[in-house]
Amino acid sequence: MAPRIEIDLGKIRENTRFLVDALRAKGIRVAGVTKAVCGDPAVAGAMQQGGVSLLADARISNVARLRSAGITCPIELIRSPMPSEVDRVVETCAASYNTEMEVIADLSASALRAGKVHGVILMVEMGDMRDGICPHELGRYVSLVAHLPGVALSGIGANFACLGNVSPDDEAMAAFSDLVKDIEIDAPPLKAVSGGGSANLPWAFASGTKGRVNELRLGEAILLGTDPVSGDPIDGLHTDAFRLVAEVIEANCKTGHAGPRRVECENSEAHLGEVGATSRIILALGMQDTDVHGLTFPPGVAAIGATSDHTVLCSSERGFRPGAEIRCGVSYGALMRAMNARDVERVYVEAGSSFGQIGEPLQARPTTNIGVTLAPVVG
CATH class of the missing domain: 3.20.20.10 (Alanine racemase)
Structure with a gap:
């Protein structure tokens, strides 16, 4: 999911x-x-x-x-x-x-x-x-x-x-x-x-x-847990309370075009690369779901570009397969868009449990909400 x-x-x-x-x-x-x-x-x-x-x-x-x-x-x-x-x-x-x-x-x-x-x-x-x-x-x-x-x-x-x-x-x-x-x-x-x-x-x-x-x-x-002006972490605060998880739908080596070429992709520019094979990963996630420019990807993975429903990544590793999941950090803008997106589900964890961090091994994750407890109602 x-x-x-x-x-x-x-x-x-x-x-x-x-x-x-x-x-x-x-x-x-x-x-x-x-x-x-x-x-x-x-x-x-x-x-x-x-x-x-x-x-x-x-x-x-x-x-x-x-x-x-x-x-x-x-x-x-x-x-x-x-x-x-x-x-x-x-x-x-x-x-x-x-x-x-x-x-x-x-x-x-x-x-x-x-x-x-x-x-x-x-x-x-x-x-x-x-x-x-x-x-x-x-x-x-x-x-x-x-x-x-x-x-x-x-x-x-x-x-x-x-x-x-x-x-x-x-x-x-x-x-x-x-x-x-x-x-x-x-x-x-x-x-x-x-x-x-x-x-x-x-x-x-x-x-x-x-x-x-x-x-x-x-x-x-x-x-x-970040300063909105500098983007720096604030001492004493968690910076990983939110993680956006996306599923891989394609992972292939693709041959670049003859010479660099740039294409406009809905407010982003995708560099299609030089001649030669590169490892490309496509996620079932796009600009409809979040601000892709505000995502932090695992080490060794970089964003190439995004359209409305796809995000294209390149990776130095070849171990990705369809169905694998990539966990991303989010900026304020990326969080806001993801929380407002109809097709992005929310999964909660309470104290004592944890989700994986950016760059941890990719694996299936729970599909149901976990332990949502509201604060006592106060007047």
């Missing part, structure tokens, strides 16, 4: 616990971000067991999946709601990140109809040039939200190193804290000052004051 994504819930739980404990010492709480795993309830449960009491996701469909699984802890929607979905946002989310007063007014009306108070976190533009209110407009937004019924200002948030190249260094984070302090001159202290995501961890772990920041939204660091 392949392709599949193997998920080590124990390692996710341990990564979460490490980060929750380390950041608590800095006065910062962790919101566990589940968007890369499409709101997978088992992964969210592992985050809860690791110590997070707040979850966050960018899509209301993922939030609905978590709620349907019985998870009742507060969940924040970290992408500004679409006007067409405000009723679902109010129903399922404790708060949402917002940048448009028109949308906030819609949330207000929906919350009044539902007899609820919905939390609003204003996202401020700090140089990433994605979503965010211009800093000079922030005070006006705060005043407008304060006068709307059915909503309450829960906090201020910022993004760093998502779309742009602005790193969350001391200068940028101090400027963000100064904005919050200016707002709090005429408003009650904010409950949530969300300073960013996994890219903020080098800043958060460094010595020195953290200003008004009391929350970070962590996804990649918990799931993959």
Whole structure:
């Protein structure tokens, strides 16, 4: 059975616990971000067991999946709601990140109809040039939200190193804290000052004051144990909680064309090689299933190219046969695509068991889910 994504819930739980404990010492709480795993309830449960009491996701469909699984802890929607979905946002989310007063007014009306108070976190533009209110407009937004019924200002948030190249260094984070302090001159202290995501961890772990920041939204660091800016492993974290497994459907020596030739293969370039025989392996995995460029293959195996349904590899070894499996490491983008792919099955393992590592002998693997245990439901 392949392709599949193997998920080590124990390692996710341990990564979460490490980060929750380390950041608590800095006065910062962790919101566990589940968007890369499409709101997978088992992964969210592992985050809860690791110590997070707040979850966050960018899509209301993922939030609905978590709620349907019985998870009742507060969940924040970290992408500004679409006007067409405000009723679902109010129903399922404790708060949402917002940048448009028109949308906030819609949330207000929906919350009044539902007899609820919905939390609003204003996202401020700090140089990433994605979503965010211009800093000079922030005070006006705060005043407008304060006068709307059915909503309450829960906090201020910022993004760093998502779309742009602005790193969350001391200068940028101090400027963000100064904005919050200016707002709090005429408003009650904010409950949530969300300073960013996994890219903020080098800043958060460094010595020195953290200003008004009391929350970070962590996804990649918990799931993959890597720094999203540098791609480097983060000390103390597992980097192998996820493995993508693909099955070999062809393994042959093929003669190259007369001279190098390059072909475009759906956002990738495949080098077909020089004259002579090379060992080529074809996997039943393609760009529909994952970001092939974000996969790490075993030693001695390299990617040649990929199309929608095939990935072509070359290998220095000749021992591959149809039916063999190749286990790959995944980047954040590759993980996100694989978790969203209809034909990629999810297989879970709990603490005390383990899947093979990259480069271990290829063999058949279990075809059923293993030991999925959700965290206790909390209010």
